[in-house]
Amino acid sequence: MKNKLTIYILIAMVIGVVVGSLIHNTADTDLIKSFSTNIKLLATIFIRLVQMIIAPLVFSTLVVGIAKLGDLKAVGRVGGKALMWFITASLISLLIGMLVVNVTQPGVGMNPAGVDASGVADVVGKTKGFSLQNFVEHIVPKSVFEAMATNEILQLVVFSIFFGVAMAGMGEKAKPLIKALDVLAHIVLKMVGYVMLTAPLGVFGAIAAAIAINGLDILLVYIKYFGAFLAGIALLWVFLLIVGYVFLGKRLAPLVKRLGQPMLIAFSTTSSEAVFPKLTEELERFGCKDKIVSFILPLGYSFNLDGSMMYMTFASIFIAQAYGIHLDLGTQLTMLLVLMLSSKGVAGVPRASLVVVAATCGMFDIPVEGIALILPIDHFCDMFRSGTNVLGNALATTVVSKWEGELAEEAVEVV
Incomplete structure (x- = not known):
């Protein structure tokens, strides 16, 4: 069934591209907007079904995982190893982005004048209150029920x-209670299988809506920007896979194979959150102990989005290039550190990457309106970002499992 579902998802992506292109090229503006809004409901339903089970899954698995770890010392040891991986991976990911944009310079020669900035207000509005207070409030819950209701993973x-x-x-x-929560976690994972049956519909809706609005021509318009971005993603993948091979050896290939379906869903729906339950299931099947998966993966979704x-x-540097603003190496490294810290304050926020970019531009006197330059292509970039986030978190969880001696030699099936 697993292989069939992957095939159905791929078919749904192709049909989504065809239908979206047909609507974009033949319909008028009002019909395109109406079609996109309505067909996107399929993706919304799928993502909401997944979000429905994230809170009980995170709570039940993480509590049981910590209880099985045994004591605060073990929690601190595993958490310390995870944070060491997260910080290192985040810094290298930021450096790769800085390196690629400086070498390729996709923003040089671009004229920011006349770009439609109508969609910027929504993103910029979310940067208000982007402060230390906002950061702390986002981490520490005032009510666990509010955190569950809003799917604030970090607060949970x-x-x-x-x-x-x-x-x-x-x-x-x-x-x-530990036994009861363990049963609850397995019930929720059983629900994951049922929810994933709707994935092809969600994928079709997401792809068709995006193509209907933007058309495939947008990729040609932004070919230099998109090409440079893909080069950066490719470089990041090479780095992640090399590091993964160093620690996992021959087991890296079967791990990547298991990640195929979760990455495909994240890619097509532009939501790494949408595959959180499925990724939990696949990592346990691969051989990672549930107590490690349930502890590391939720942390990764807040701290390790490579x-x-x-x-x-x-x-951020692309927008500066487009406006002809020179940023010396010191300024760029300072920006890198600001991004490293500020990105942790908006985990779970829709279009979080754009929100952080907008806030960072404001701090370094780069016109925030420059976000309008990347809005049209952002959905397609988000597809690759989301898939990469899944790979990064899976590797982090698997490597920490191995460090702890909790990675089974052979893949095991979860009942």
Whole structure:
């Protein structure tokens, strides 16, 4: 069934491109807008179905995972290894974006005048309150129920860590609850299989809506920008796969094979969040222990979005190039560090990469309206960012599992 579903998703992508192109080339503006809005509902339904099960999955698996780790010392050890990976991967991703945009210079010669800035207001509006206070409020929940209702993964992680450590400290008394939450986690993972059956419809809706509005011609208009971005993504993939091979050896190939379907769904829906439950399932089947997966993966979704990181430096410096603003090496490195920190404050925010880019441009006196230059092509860039984010988090979880001696020699199936 798994291979059939992948085939259905690929077919849905092709049909989506064909239908979207047909509508874009033959319909008037009003019909295109109406079609895009309505067909995108298919993608919305799929993503909302996935979001529906993220909160109970994160809570149940993370609490059980921490309780199984046993004590605060083990939690700190595993968390420390994960953060070391996250910080290193994030810095290298940002550096790759900075390197590629400086070598290819896609913004040089581009005329920002006359670009439609009507869509900028929505993105810029989200940068208000982008401060230390906003960052802290985004991390620490005032209510676990609010965090669950809004799918704030980072806030859920904070609560679940406290809850899990407290359960571990209770000893035998907590065993019945640990067992109940373990059962809940497996029930939610069973639901994942049912939800994934709707993935082809969601993929079709997302692709058709994007192509109907923008058309494939947008790729030709932005060929220099998009080509340079793809070069950066390719370079990042090479780096991730080399590092993955260093730590995993021959097991890297079967891991990447298992990631095919999750990456395909993330790519076509532009949502790495949409595959969080499926990715959890696949990593456990690959041989990662549930206690490691349930701890590392939610952290990764907040701190380790490699594809998005690469794009942030790339897009920020591109806008500066388009406006003829020279940024010396020191300024660019400062921008890199700002992006490294500020990106952690908007995890889970729609179009988070653009929000961070807009906020960073404002800090370095780069016209925020320059976001309008990349808005038309952003959906297509987001497809590759999302797929790369999935690869980065899967590698992080698998490598930490191996460091902890918790990676099974042979792939195991989850019942």
